[in-house]
Amino acid sequence: MPLNAVYVTLLTKVSYIAGTLVLDWGLKETRSKYPLVVMVTPDLPQESRAILKKRGILIREIQSLRPEEGTHTLAAADERLRDTWTKLRQAFELEEFDRVVLLDSDMIVKENMDDLMEVTLPPGGIAAAHVCACNPRKIPYYPADWIPENCAFTAVSGPMEPSPAPCDYPRPYGQLNSGTVVLEPSLELAKNLYHFLATDERVSTWSLTDQDLLAAFFHGKWTALPWYYNALKTLRTIHAPMWDDEVARCVHYILADKPWQLKLADSNEFEVVNSWWWAQYDKMREKLRVEDPEGWNIVSTTVAS
Numbered sequence: 001m002p003l004n005a006v007y008v009t010l011l012t013k014v015s016y017i018a019g020t021l022v023l024d025w026g027l028k029e030t031r032s033k034y035p036l037v038v039m040v041t042p043d044l045p046q047e048s049r050a051i052l053k054k055r056g057i058l059i060r061e062i063q064s065l066r067p068e069e070g071t072h073t074l075a076a077a078d079e080r081l082r083d084t085w086t087k088l089r090q091a092f093e094l095e096e097f098d099r100v101v102l103l104d105s106d107m108i109v110k111e112n113m114d115d116l117m118e119v120t121l122p123p124g125g126i127a128a129a130h131v132c133a134c135n136p137r138k139i140p141y142y143p144a145d146w147i148p149e150n151c152a153f154t155a156v157s158g159p160m161e162p163s164p165a166p167c168d169y170p171r172p173y174g175q176l177n178s179g180t181v182v183l184e185p186s187l188e189l190a191k192n193l194y195h196f197l198a199t200d201e202r203v204s205t206w207s208l209t210d211q212d213l214l215a216a217f218f219h220g221k222w223t224a225l226p227w228y229y230n231a232l233k234t235l236r237t238i239h240a241p242m243w244d245d246e247v248a249r250c251v252h253y254i255l256a257d258k259p260w261q262l263k264l265a266d267s268n269e270f271e272v273v274n275s276w277w278w279a280q281y282d283k284m285r286e287k288l289r290v291e292d293p294e295g296w297n298i299v300s301t302t303v304a305s
Contacts, residue, residue, distance in 0.1 A: 005034050005099040005117045006058075010087035012041045014048050018260045018303050019105040019253075022277060024057055025284040026109030033114055034101075037094070041086060051295035055288075062089050088210055091183065092190035102181040103250070106258055108277050111249040113229055119182050124189065125221030127182040129230035130163055131211065133172035134238050145171055153227060153235065159244035163224040176222060178211035179252040180230040193217055233273045251276060260303045 007027060011020045024036045037058045040049060052059055064086045091102045101116050119127050130152040135142045148154050150170040152163055167173045196217050197203065206212035214222070227235060231248035234255070251273055253259055259270075259277040281303070289296045 003033075004097050005101070006037045006094070006097050007032070007034055007101045007103055008037045008039060008087075008091050008094070009103050009105045010039045010041075011044060011048070011052075011105055012064075012086065013043065014045060014298070015302050016105050016258075017048050017051065018281065018299050019107075019258065020052070020057075021055065021284055021288070021299065022280050023103060023105055023107055023109065024055060025280055026107075029280070029283075030109050030112040032109075032112060034117065039087065039089070039091075047295075047298055051292060051298060054292045054295060060094075062086065064089075087178075088193060088213070089190070091181075092185055092193060093187055094185040095187055097185055100183050100185055102178070102183065104179045104252060106253040107179060108251050108253075108280050109249065110251060110276065113249045116180075116182050116225075116229065119225070120223070121182065121184060122221045122223055124186075125223065126214065126218050127223045127225050128176040128178065128214070129180060129225045129227055130166075131172065131175040131177045131208075132232055132235060132238065133175065136234070136238055143172070148238075151239075152224075153239045153242055156227065156239070156242045159228065159242055159247040160226075161242070163226060166220075166222055166224055174219065175215045176211055176224075177230055177232065177252070177254075178214055179232070179254070180225065180250060181214065182225070233270055236273060237269065245272075253277065263304050 009020060009023060011017065020038060027034075027036055035058055037060055038052055039060050039062045041062060041064055049059060087102060087104075091100050094100055099117050116127075121127055132153055133143075133146040133151040134148045134154075135146040150172045152173045155164050164173055166176070193213075197213055200216065202216060227242060228247050228249045231243075231251045232254050233251060236243045253273070259274040260281065262274065264271065264274060264278055285296065285299070288299065
């Protein structure tokens with residue numbers, strides 16, 4: 001097992017600080033051997049940085065990463081994804097580490113997943129879980145071939161059954177969700193990735209930003225992780241035969257409605273999975289209120305009552 005490894009996430013705005021703190025809490029509560037590094041951009045206020053430092057969280061300052069001006073347009077409903085390209089910048093540049101596991105800040109860790117540090121990667125490649133291509137909300141700008149029959153998870157009949165190997169037929173089998181990405185940092189690889197983003201003619205067609213970039217750049221060079229390392233909250237109902245509450249290690253709160261933005265009673269179909277986030281938040285906030293009252297005052301303003 002590589003000892004020189006870290007989990008990494010991105011924080012660009014105060015509204016996600018509660019999510020970041022809960023992610024860190026879950027890693028520590030499940031006794032991870034590896035620390036969390038939070039990448040922050042210049043727009044993040046100093047007060048937010050101070051909260052992270054007081055929680056003993058490592059910080060890395062980075063600049064934003066985006067396609068060339070005018071080459072990519074996001075749907076209005078997905079403006080929240082504008083910063084997601086940026087999480088790739090420092091993750092691939094952290095050459096002082098042997099292994100990095102990139103996590104989104106809208107996740108909770110329910111069970112220790114340090115075994116990701118031992119996952120075998122393709123040469124020059126990454127590991128990630130498949131995207132769910134069912135598109136149950138019929139979002140019109142999602143790819144036309146995103147239908148349940150083409151979703152890789154439809155082929156998985158039980159919680160411990162492995163996911164299909166990435167392939168091109170059907171096309172969604174070759175697409176990944178970038179919530180959890182296992183990688184080996186390389187400055188050369190990072191430069192090639194940035195060049196690819198700046199020059200590939202397909203950039204304008206990508207609706208899912210960084211994960212479209214990763215799927216294209218690492219085509220044929222990514223290996224599929226089991227669903228439970230990136231347990232999309234929607235899978236619990238869409239792919240019920242595969243899902244198991246006790247097996248899900250890392251739950252990903254995809255879509256716009258984050259649990260900290262909703263009162264638990266208002267979370268409807270996601271009430272159960274949202275309750276897991278709130279349970280971790282309640283434990284974290286008790287320590288925060290005692291150990292950093294000023295920080296608590298800031299964090300509390302970002303969370304629904």
